[in-house]
Amino acid sequence: MKRCAIFSVSCLQTILHNQCLSFASNCLPFFSYRSCLYHGLSSSSTNIRPFPDYSPKKPTIRDAEFVHHISTTIKLRRSESLRRILKSYESKFRPDHLIWIFMSIKNDYKLVLDFFDWACLRREPSLEARCIVVQIATASKDLKMVHGLIREFWEKPNLDVSLSFTNFAEKLIYTYKDWGSDPHVFDIFFQVLVETGMLNEARNFFDKLLTYGLVLSVDSCNLFLSHLSRNFDGFEMAIKVFNEYPEVGICWNTTSYNIIINSICQLGKIKEAHHLLLKMEFRGSIPDVVTYSTIISKYCHVGELQKALRLIGEMEAKGLKANPYICNSIILFLCKNGKLFEAEKVLREMMMQGVVPDNVVYTTLIDGYCKLSNVPAAYLLFDEMRVRKIIPDFVTYTAIIHGFCKAGKMTEADNIFHEMVSRGLQPDEVTYTTLIDGYCKTGEVKKAFSLHNQMARKGLVPNVVTYTALADGLCKQGEVDIAIELLQEIHSNGLQLNVCTYNSIVNGLCKSGNIVQAQKLKEKMEEVAGMHPDSFTYTTLMDAYCKIREMDKAYMLLQEMWDRGYKPTVVTFNVLMNGFCLSGMLEDGERLLEWMLEKGIMPNTTTYNSLMKLYCIRNNMRATTEIYRGMCAQGLMPDNNTYNILIKGHCKARDMKTAGFLHKEMVAKGFLLTASSYNALIKGFHKRKKFVEARELFEEMRRQGLIADREIYNLFVDMIYKEGNMEVTLDLCDEVIENCLVRSKNEDM
Template sequence: MKRLTIFSFYRFQSSSHRPFLSLAVNSSLFFFRRCISHGLSSGSTNTRPFPDYSPKRPTINDSELVQRISNTIKLRCSEPLRRILKPYESQFRSDHLIWVLMNIKNDYKLVLDFYDWACLRRDPTLESRCVVVQIAAASKDLKTAHELIHKFWAKPKLDVSVSFTHFADRLIYTYKDWGSDPHVFDVFFQVIVESGMLNEARKLFDKLLSYGLVISVDSCNLFLTLLSSTFDGIDMAIKFFNEYYEVGVHWNTASYNIIIHSLCRLGKIKEAHHLLLQMELRGCIPDVVSYSTLISRYCYDGELQKVLKLIEEMKIKGLKPNAYTYNSIILLLCKTGKLSEAEVILREMMALGVLPDNVVYTTLIDGFCKMGNIQAACRLFDEMRLRKVIPDYITYTAIIHGFCQTGKMAEADNLFHEMVSRGLEPDEVTYTALIDGYCKVGEMKEAFSLHNQMVSMGLSPNVVTYTALADGLCKRGEVDIANELLQEMCRKGLQLNVFTYNSIVNGLCKSGNIAQAEKLMEQMQVAGPHPDTVTYTTLMDAYCKIREMAKAHNVLREMLDRGLQPTVVTFNVLMNGFCMSGMLEDGERLLKWMLEKGIVPNAGTYNSLMKQYCIRNNMRTTTDMYRSMCAGGVVPDNNTYNILIKGHCKARNMKEAWFLHKEMAGKGFIPTASCYSALIKGLFKKRKFAEARELFEEMRRHGVVADRETYNIFVDMNYEEGNMDITLELCDEVIENCLVAKPKNEDT
């Protein structure tokens, strides 16, 4: 079979195609199989021959004019055509173009110059355009051939179906005598594919096959890519791929990757994996893209074990995972809360010489921020900039949101201004994160100032923005203003949702207006949206905090009666209520019941119980509970370690406290100020001065502010040792942090 050679001078952009309508993929399968069974080699008698070229004959007068023009441009080729052909302009017609081209076709530059001159004076005929395209292809100038065809399809009000038929026929008609270079059909196929004419592309493929020509695999890949760019076209692309393999198209690795990606988009991961296995049997070697595409889909489906198996296969085959591969795995681990494992993958990636990009770092930073570990997020953010990986507005927004969630508004504000100074434009999400942060710390003036700035920037506050503002107002007891804000939302056409109402219920509860919160819930039951699990859990939490456990039980009962399922947060609220009320036995019974019912507790569930046992100095029960928690697959959080360390310090179990601190640091958590102080004072009492000093310096490096008593220990120690510079430096810190400014990083 005579095949077109592969080339890739085009640039494909999927956004340039028009919407895909339909493609009859099965229409000529029988014809293809019949052709293949009889043979389609260039010498086969079963293929159609290309027609002989027989143009219109010129008159005697036309022949004389064509001869004069041909001689003039050949003899005076160094002069501008517009000057030397001036005498012939009035007599020149479109028909003359082809007749002149016959005389000069061996001088490619002259052909292009004359064609450009002619086009400025008369619209070229379709036949003459095809002739020049043939000459360009034969001269290996495929870029010009591509441009000449593309200009034809760029004409306004073009009847695509009719024009395609005419163009294809003219190109076939001029092929034999004007070029005979099969690349010309590859170029034509690419142009119509890039123009979104997928039906016509398929017709051209069929037509050329009858002449014994097969479009190159690169051009077929372009067709597959465009076809699979919409969900409607994916099935068609898969059928095209399967059918043309059967009739002899030798697909390459890029072809398989397109179909594997298409199958993964459809969620057909088993079929995609099977195709990967089939590649080698069909003579194609899977590359890093093949594996990365599968890995990405398995990560999306949460299939970590299959991902790890594929990574091992890649290593055996000598394939090096790329940033895209690792990012998929890191994203999966972050989604499942396995941030420590995700960072291990990052370090492995870097050890193999794969440099993490902005996306990888941002994924990890966002994951740590959502877990509340802002210190680890900041460490990665600093590392990112140190490695010259430029953070974008998404990176900044993630870490700004993390600071806002932990109430560190000064740090969030500094990052916001740094972001703007670097020319990055904040969006609605960035502004809303800051507004929500200021609302949470009760600084409503700053929140509304940001709201006004946001509007002046042309950004539209959304439901989340207004919900944050309403929540902040309710927490300050300014319920009437919050209601006015909600009315403004309605006037702007924003639909109040259950999240908005939940925020107001939460604000009312936080400000002590529980009766008003209950009244609002009654209105929700009547007018909608109906209260959900979060609404009831919020009200339960309010009653638990004022130790009204009977009323909290009633709310839970009403919630269950309405068919709403409690979440682990609901049970944590109840657990916290029991513990705060000193009802530890009830708390233990609740934990046992949760485990029996298959309700998986989280770190917060255990933290409430462990905190109370630590307060009672019952470290044996606390330790047993911690071991049970870990054995059950519950990952300790920052609060877990702070509770345990302070408990062991109080019980003077400094060895256990020191071990837990090391474990905590290994997971990227940073102790609170009170936790550091407990450790330092405990070690100091045990006369472990070196360890106490090490912790104090670590505390200062992390920016955690010590209390005055802790500062006094080291001021006295350094003074006695004669370290006056350090002594004076610590005295300045005491004045700045403990006497002048409000201490940062206070325990809540």
């Protein structure tokens, strides 16, 4: 007989996401079967009880005649409505009659169900009668009906669970021998107990069946395991069940191991989980793709990619193909480490192997690209999803909206937002706050407040992040007083402000030139709100002092920050480094770099760029080159700014060979020259009589939409005029007028 299926792949994947919150260390290792007897029960057959004989109350002669009339009537007139043909019997019908009639019609399953439904319309049937119908339905292989009949009983209001369980279990056992004798009935009863959360009752029922020599199916036990392992209270029992049930005849299968392995992984016991996987095959259970994907995912989560890749190799050697869950785990690991190119490569390779990526895989990559500000790459994947008929969900749309907002492309973000709504997906507080923040950052504060109002009309409650974005937008427009009023209002309404909210106001005050008030607000954070300024607060104030060349005050803030136990970030040091360099304080900048290294704070590329820029200004290219080499020795890669600084420095030093080499290198790495770097290279090549190189760069600069300075335009206007190309000469003259005269005049105005 085919057992009732409990788990499908999708169901199992759902179970694998249920997180157990604790693990008893004294339960490990738990992979060896115990030799002890289950709950003290002997495995000897002498202790097995027989199922009881069914012995109902005997009907009286009058009752027997009444039952015979009804039984004969419903058999002969089965095509007619029971309500109509039994109308004359209703007044005399009692619950006892129901069971006696079942005895007469029990071999006609459809008639049993119809008559049971008719009886239920009159009054609630007895528990014994319900159990009889359950037994008959089980014997007729109608397991869905069995499940419904049992489940219906437990959904009654005001049910005494403990008493009802005892009565139901007893009646089910009492009616078993004579009415069905199909053990599946106990499986289904056990499953309903588990599904309704009656786990203690389920375990007691399992124990009770053992006394009758019956062991439930492994599918039912797997369902029990999965429900036990969903919370702390049941996890130790799940381990105990996993250990003890084999002693009474349960043979765990792959699904069983998958449930326990997932629970162990969720608790960070990855080594124990891997150990159990290795032992599965010796116990007759073959690991499947779910087994491997669970452990692979955990290895990726803890950053052990090589172990994950080895497991993938082992899995494929056994003929198992990686699924989207594995694909997403690898991609998520790579995305978290900023390796988006490698992550997408994994996606393409797995697609070539026949793995169909799902929504989660694409969303992971899209979110990764957006966080790295590579929105074009994210949008290509977003478009690819739609082409492949993979429907973007709420999270996907929010990720791409965030990417466009971060890039300041609010028209595109708004279009995606409306597409999301048109597809029936409802934006939440995160989506609205993302758009509000985007509009505030682009100076469109009115649109941001319009979205805030729309959000409120939909019943969504703006949070502190929403109001922080609005306050930041107001500050960027110089409306600092309004921003402070807004925050005071929401604070009075009970919304707890956080340090980020205050930082947005501090930043706004600093940008509007009101550093004194910003400093007072920092002090107010501690005195009134009871909040401590963080590294961002100090860094913002230091940056403001650096820009007005008050380096002593900036340095004092750094010292205060350090004394109060706030560890400065590399951004903090970069702000100071840039301030020293802007003020021409090269020696102070060098000392700051030494101090960073002493404190264990590794400088980044931006730190070195500031020093290189100042050395270039002083025309000390030897020192610049030494700093560049030191940066590379630290494992730091040059960025776009690095190359532009070096190229301009070497051009100024008339070292066009090195400048040209650096230009080729940066282009090969995908970096772009700035307008000032183009100008420096063009002038340098022209002075060296390398007119071809200069002209190629000039044309390239124009294609990039960058504006050359007037001196360069004059050089090429003369050069092209002498060549006799009047059309190009006139075009250049128009560009000179537009770019160098008209724009300069407008800027002066």
